[in-house]
Amino acid sequence: MKILFFGTKSYDKKFFEETWNKNEYKDIRLDYIETLLEPDTAVLAKGYDAVCAFVNMDLGTRTIKTLSECGVKLILMRCAGFNNVDIAEAQKCGITVMRVPGYSPEAVAEHAMALALTANRHTHKAYVRVRENDFSLNGLMGTTLYGKTAGIIGTGKIGSAMAKICRGFGMNVIAYDMYENPELDFVKYVEFDTLLKDSDLISLHCPLTEETYHLINKDTISKMKQGVILVNTSRGSLIKTEDLISGIRDKRFFAVGLDVYEEEDENVYENLSDSILQHSTVARLLNFPNVCVTSHQGFFAKEALEAISSTTLENALCFMNGKKNGNEVF
Ligand code: NAI
Numbered sequence: 001m002k003i004l005f006f007g008t009k010s011y012d013k014k015f016f017e018e019t020w021n022k023n024e025y026k027d028i029r030l031d032y033i034e035t036l037l038e039p040d041t042a043v044l045a046k047g048y049d050a051v052c053a054f055v056n057m058d059l060g061t062r063t064i065k066t067l068s069e070c071g072v073k074l075i076l077m078r079c080a081g082f083n084n085v086d087i088a089e090a091q092k093c094g095i096t097v098m099r100v101p102g103y104s105p106e107a108v109a110e111h112a113m114a115l116a117l118t119a120n121r122h123t124h125k126a127y128v129r130v131r132e133n134d135f136s137l138n139g140l141m142g143t144t145l146y147g148k149t150a151g152i153i154g155t156g157k158i159g160s161a162m163a164k165i166c167r168g169f170g171m172n173v174i175a176y177d178m179y180e181n182p183e184l185d186f187v188k189y190v191e192f193d194t195l196l197k198d199s200d201l202i203s204l205h206c207p208l209t210e211e212t213y214h215l216i217n218k219d220t221i222s223k224m225k226q227g228v229i230l231v232n233t234s235r236g237s238l239i240k241t242e243d244l245i246s247g248i249r250d251k252r253f254f255a256v257g258l259d260v261y262e263e264e265d266e267n268v269y270e271n272l273s274d275s276i277l278q279h280s281t282v283a284r285l286l287n288f289p290n291v292c293v294t295s296h297q298g299f300f301a302k303e304a305l306e307a308i309s310s311t312t313l314e315n316a317l318c319f320m321n322g323k324k325n326g327n328e329v330f
Pocket of ligand 1: 158
């Protein structure tokens, strides 16, 4: 099986090569390119059985059609989310889509808590200040999480890891999900509006779907507690950014931590320090002293990269042997 690995970064290659060498995947050949998979680059997959892609690529209708014309039979998403893949088109073209449903959920949950703590206690600003010999504390005051209420939206793998972390901080944990997670006996499930009203910290862990698109908007923000801390490590479009910015300006939020945001696609994983940004979203968000933004790095921990590379290659092997392992998207 020949796989074309799109959007390769040095760390991707390191972990995939190590896994490939360890496990004798000799019937699988991996070719790495830095190019992102998009409608105009999909043609590079000609002659390959499979492509390997990530969250920052465009696997919409045009890309899938081209992949199909090139003879590709398998899309290996080296991530959990697949909202950037036109699944219906893939199905129509007879292309199987596989993903890595759960790689170190703790890696993402720990990053969510790191963002909450950083934005709340202004560690990002304190770090810079002290380096400039400015030892003053004005503007750095935070709040304690102990004894406060954490509201978790979506209690799947990552949400439940976050719920456990919040409990460890001495927080009262409430959650909203259509399905209650029986593992979380310390969590009280509540209606969505109750979660918005009662939470001091809201952390988003549901997938991006038609239903959850712009889940956080003017209306839902108006129902939140004054001075809430909001964290999003799930997908940017769960939050309507314009409404978030208005809410921040209206001082509704004590702190906001974002690992994902709308319009991130053109920035994510690229060093644009010498470029003039074409979108103003990040610039505007970075302007607020109580907002901390990272570049979709929740997954970026050693254990997660090991799990991603081994599950992705296992997925390829399974497909090659005509078997199913449950990681198929449909
Ligand atoms: P999961 O599938 O284990 O859990 C998702 C949960 O959300 C499920 O319990 C589901 O019932 C619930 N849900 C679905 N629709 C909902 C709604 N309308 N309201 C409330 N709950 C709803 O997924 P997992 O592994 O926990 O990942 C969650 C999300 O995290 C992924 O969809 C992905 O977007 C994001 N993610 C972000 C990463 C990062 O690097 N920042 C890395 C990995 C995932």
